[in-house]
Amino acid sequence: MVQLYLDVPSTLDKAAKTFEALRECTYATKSLGSSGQTEIMTCDCGKTAGSDEVMCGDNSDCINRLTSIECIGDRCGCSGDCGNRRFQRHQHAQVDVFGAGPKGFGVRALADIKADGFIYEYTGEVVDQARFLRRKRQYEQQGITHFYFMMLQKDEFIDATLKGSIARFCNHSCSPNAYIDKWVVGPKLRMGLFAKRDIAAGEEITFDYNVDRYGAAAQPCYCYEANCTGWLGGKTQTNGLALPPLVADALGLTIEEEEEWQSQFPKNQKRKDLDAELAESLPVKPLDVQDVSRLMAALMQQKAEPWLSRKLVDRIFVSQDQSVHIEVMRMHGYEIFASLLTLHNAEEKLAEKVLQTLACWPQMTRNKISSSKIEGVVKGIAESAEDSGVQEQARELLDAWSALQMAYRIPRRERDASKDAASETETTASVPDSPKPTPVSRNTQARLPPGWEQKTSSNRTVYYINAKTQETSDRVPDQRELKRLREVQRELEAEKEREAARQALLREEREKQAEILDKIIADAVAAEVINVEAESTPPSSVPTPGEDTPHGSKKPVSLQKRYTILLAKYVPKIVWRYEPQLGRDRCKRHAHDIVRLLVEKELKRENLEVPDELTDERKKKVRHFVVPYMEKALAHYLKKGKRVADGKPSDLTAKRQKA
Ligand SMILES: [Zn+2]
Ligand SMILES: [Zn+2]
Ligand SMILES: [Zn+2]
Structure with a gap:
């Protein structure tokens, strides 16, 4: 039988004189009471336009609320009508202080409180372990018999002895109707009293003092229940x-x-x-x-x-x-x-x-x-x-x-524009990583969007179908959610198209670039071939190299171009030796390919310094690459030539053998 204290006079005024009221906790040092959360955690609740539901409420699927985190600031889609900011907004239940007989002051409900409803924040001075021990001794010396220490987290205590809220007057019970819970409110962890069950107006609000028994100081208990040990917390706890x-x-x-x-x-x-x-x-x-x-x-x-x-x-x-x-x-x-x-x-x-x-x-x-x-x-x-x-x-x-x-920026789901015109309209994180599991819905039928029906298949599993679009879903097709998913899908498809267009452009650009480089290499190789020819032929037959060849150019050029020029000075000299067997055109082509390969190698080394001339050592290395390459090319050519000549040694083979 629940006892109601409806007719007992209020002692709130008298009680208020015994302590200093704190709306929120104070902290002995800045780092105390930390929730450990440096990033703001946002929920993904959104408002259906025109609806006046409270978001992030009791029965909502709000991920913040479900994990004991309050929504903060305007990063959630719920800033205006959020039901999950009870600590921040001091949304306490209607309670009062009254004389609870031998227990001294007690707290009672002035109106009904629903199960899990927020009753009151437990405020006080947050202190560390050393201060806690010091204060305990100090209070004892001063003859203070009621301590109001609650453990907030490891080595941190809320001391409501001198300063706090009326939550400090809540008495212990072995069969309590309230419980202590801790919530993440931005950077701080805050403690409050919540209804363990529905509480009727007039009931005394009690909680189990032993919930934070680890590290809690022993303090006298005034509950006088049959199983009362006379002390609370600390070492006296026997069956914890x-x-x-x-x-x-x-x-x-x-x-x-x-x-x-x-x-x-x-x-x-x-x-x-x-x-x-x-x-x-x-x-x-x-x-x-x-x-x-x-x-x-x-x-x-x-x-x-x-x-x-x-x-x-x-x-x-x-x-x-x-x-x-x-x-x-x-x-x-x-x-x-x-x-x-x-x-x-x-x-x-x-x-x-x-x-x-x-x-x-x-x-x-x-x-x-x-x-x-x-x-x-x-x-x-x-x-x-x-x-x-x-x-x-x-x-x-x-x-x-x-x-x-990253999934690309897409518009946040529909918001009530008139109420929320100035707020952020885009978010980077609206694309779900994966489909949501079925939310626990207390009122499935009522939440089905228009056109959707619940059906049961032959194997008795429940599914949902839209008669108009013939869409089916094995989970409750919440309207908001469906709309959002469709939006996300549309946006992803559009993005795919945009990406394809970007890629095509990029490819074109790359091809153009490659063409230009090919021309530079070809020019450089040709110029070298001509130079080599010039060394061994009378000057009269030397054509003047074009003004626009890289050799004459003093313009700043890319790393790739500079390496090309450098290598094109040397590689053709080696390749040119194979001209008698392979012919001029083939040698030019091979020189071209080799230069390109070597430039690629150089670029992979990520050496930003391009020397003006190759050192002898580098030349040797290049030679060690070019000679086997050309030998292979020659062998390949001769083999092919043999096949073509049907076993008869060709002129070229003969030439090679002489050489
Ligand atoms: Zn929410
Ligand atoms: Zn919220
Ligand atoms: Zn007791």
Whole structure:
């Protein structure tokens, strides 16, 4: 029987005099209370034009809300009507302080509160471990009997003893109707009270003080329940389980399973002493799609214990169901993994598990990889991990990612233009990496867009069909989603066409370039051939080289041209020796080909210095390339000549034999 305190007078004014009200936490040092999120995480909720629904709300499929992250700023498509900014907007439930008998002050609901509704932020002064211990001693010396310390995260505490919110007056219960939850609000992690079930107006709001039992200081308890130990938190806790509830829940462990695992090690063993073997023995179960958001929320908040994070990642890794991985990617997978790797950068076992998991994600575009900044983090591992296997894994992943392309900028889905005219209309990350898994919908029929019907096939699977277009879908064809996917598809097709046109242009350009180079080589080779001829023939027969040959040109030319000119000075001299056997035209052609090959080789070496003349050593190298090349060409030519001459030695063969 739930007791209601409707007629008890309010003691809010009296209570308010006992502490200083803080709308938001204060921080002893800047770095305290960090959420570890450096990048703003955006949801992909969008508004259907004309609708007045609240976005990112209770029943929405908002990936931020589902992973305990508040939407921030105007990067989401929801900035105006977002229901997921409750901490930022101080959207507290209607509550009041009253005299709760022996427990002192208590907090009661003034109106009904729905399950999971936000009740109040737990504010106070965020302090580190050293300050926490100092303050505890200090308060004891001052005769303060009520401490209001809550563990925010490892070695960080919210002290609401002197400053805070009325959430500090919430009492403990062994059968509470509220729970403490931590939310990522931009750079900070914030703590609040949420309804565990529907709460009626007049009910006292209570929560289990032991949720943050690890590191929590022992404090007197005034609940007087039958199972009360008289103290809360600290060492007095007798039947606690070893795993933080959030993590146990995210691992999908039942209390029995956790107890069984725990029974393997001595009762009083501290968690720090857990050896690797026991950590390994904690069972890991594959995930279901609907459990992904809880696991991702736990991953983001579980900062203290790398081995627990590893277990959570392992749960993703062992899941065979591809839709689980897709859902993890959607639930800020890259961002959360990037911050995990950054936070625990010395934990190579964790890194290994994260890399293994990343490697099995379907990757189609660079967008999420790029926006999450995970590439830089993985690069760091590839360069400095101690374990060469982990390094190798990181490198392989980077290789795979480097082959991916960004999806192009496309317009964000339709927005209410009148309300949102000035806001950003484009986004780089609107192309989904892969199809979304079926969202859990509480009201499937009502959400079907016009023209769509739900059907059941002969093997009893549900599918959806549009009678007009004959389109079918095996998932709920949410109108917004369909429209967006169609838009994305159209845009991708248009982009494909544009890309093809770009490629054609590029090809043309390259061909033109090649033609020009061919001409330069041909000219240069011809000029050299002529020079060589000039050395051995009377000057009268020397034609004047054209004014436009590269030799005479002093214009700045590309690396490729300069190498061509350099090599064209020397190569034909060697090739020319084969003129008696091969003839002038063939030699010119071979010289041309050889110069081109050698220039390509030079360019691959990426040497930016092109000498004016080849050194003797380089000349020798060139000779060692050209001579075998020409010998082969000659052998080939002679063989062909033989075939043509039907076994009879040709004139050319005879010439060669004489030479
Ligand atoms: Zn949202
Ligand atoms: Zn939102
Ligand atoms: Zn108690």
